[in-house]
């Protein structure tokens with residue numbers, strides 16, 4: 001049986017990020033720009049590793065090989081939106097359908113719910129990306145609305161759904177010990 005491990009990403013994972021996201025079946029579903037290569041990801045991962053940066057970058061390994069990544073980033077810079085983080089995820093084409101996406105989602109929801117005081121997780125997803133929507137629904141995300149012609153994909157302006165997930169049990173102060 002295959003083993004899935006989720007861990008924090010490092011600059012050494014830059015080549016895997018570029019490889020996973022550049023696949024012709026994966027790239028069009030993301031909001032990345034073409035030519036996102038190892039150097040670009042080295043710079044991004046180095047920047048988010050700076051102490052105090054709120055961004056989380058995780059990778060998933062399947063039997064020791066990096067096959068997926070997920071990220072949580074502040075949804076906005078305003079202080080009054082500190083309860084919200086935006087989520088992104090990508091799994092290598094050849095590794096999809098084996099639980100890697102679920103493992104990354106589980107880790108990111110746990111991080112948001114139980115450690116960094118996030119109440120609202122949000123994302124956008126192309127309206128024809130049924131596979132991703134099924135994954136998000138499984139973790140409690142709901143469609144909140146649709147943006148018409150939100151982003152360019154293969155030369156066309158395409159619609160996205162905004163989806164969000166509220167903390168299922170907002171934290172409380174524990175009873176005095």
Ligand SMILES: CC(C)(COP(=O)(O)OP(=O)(O)OC[C@H]1O[C@@H](n2cnc3c(N)ncnc32)[C@H](O)[C@@H]1OP(=O)(O)O)[C@@H](O)C(=O)NCCC(=O)NCCS
Nearest residue numbers: 029089090091096097098099100101102125131132134135
């Ligand atoms: C969306 C994505 C992250 C899912 O990752 P994954 O590793 O395939 O996900 P899992 O194997 O954990 O499957 C999760 C759920 O997806 C759904 N799913 C899996 N395969 C599916 C398929 N062929 N069609 C529809 N839904 C499917 C199921 O609900 C599944 O849950 P279940 O196994 O409990 O029934 C992955 O397909 C991917 O990276 N796609 C390209 C990039 C992308 O779309 N990113 C998201 C942008 S918003």
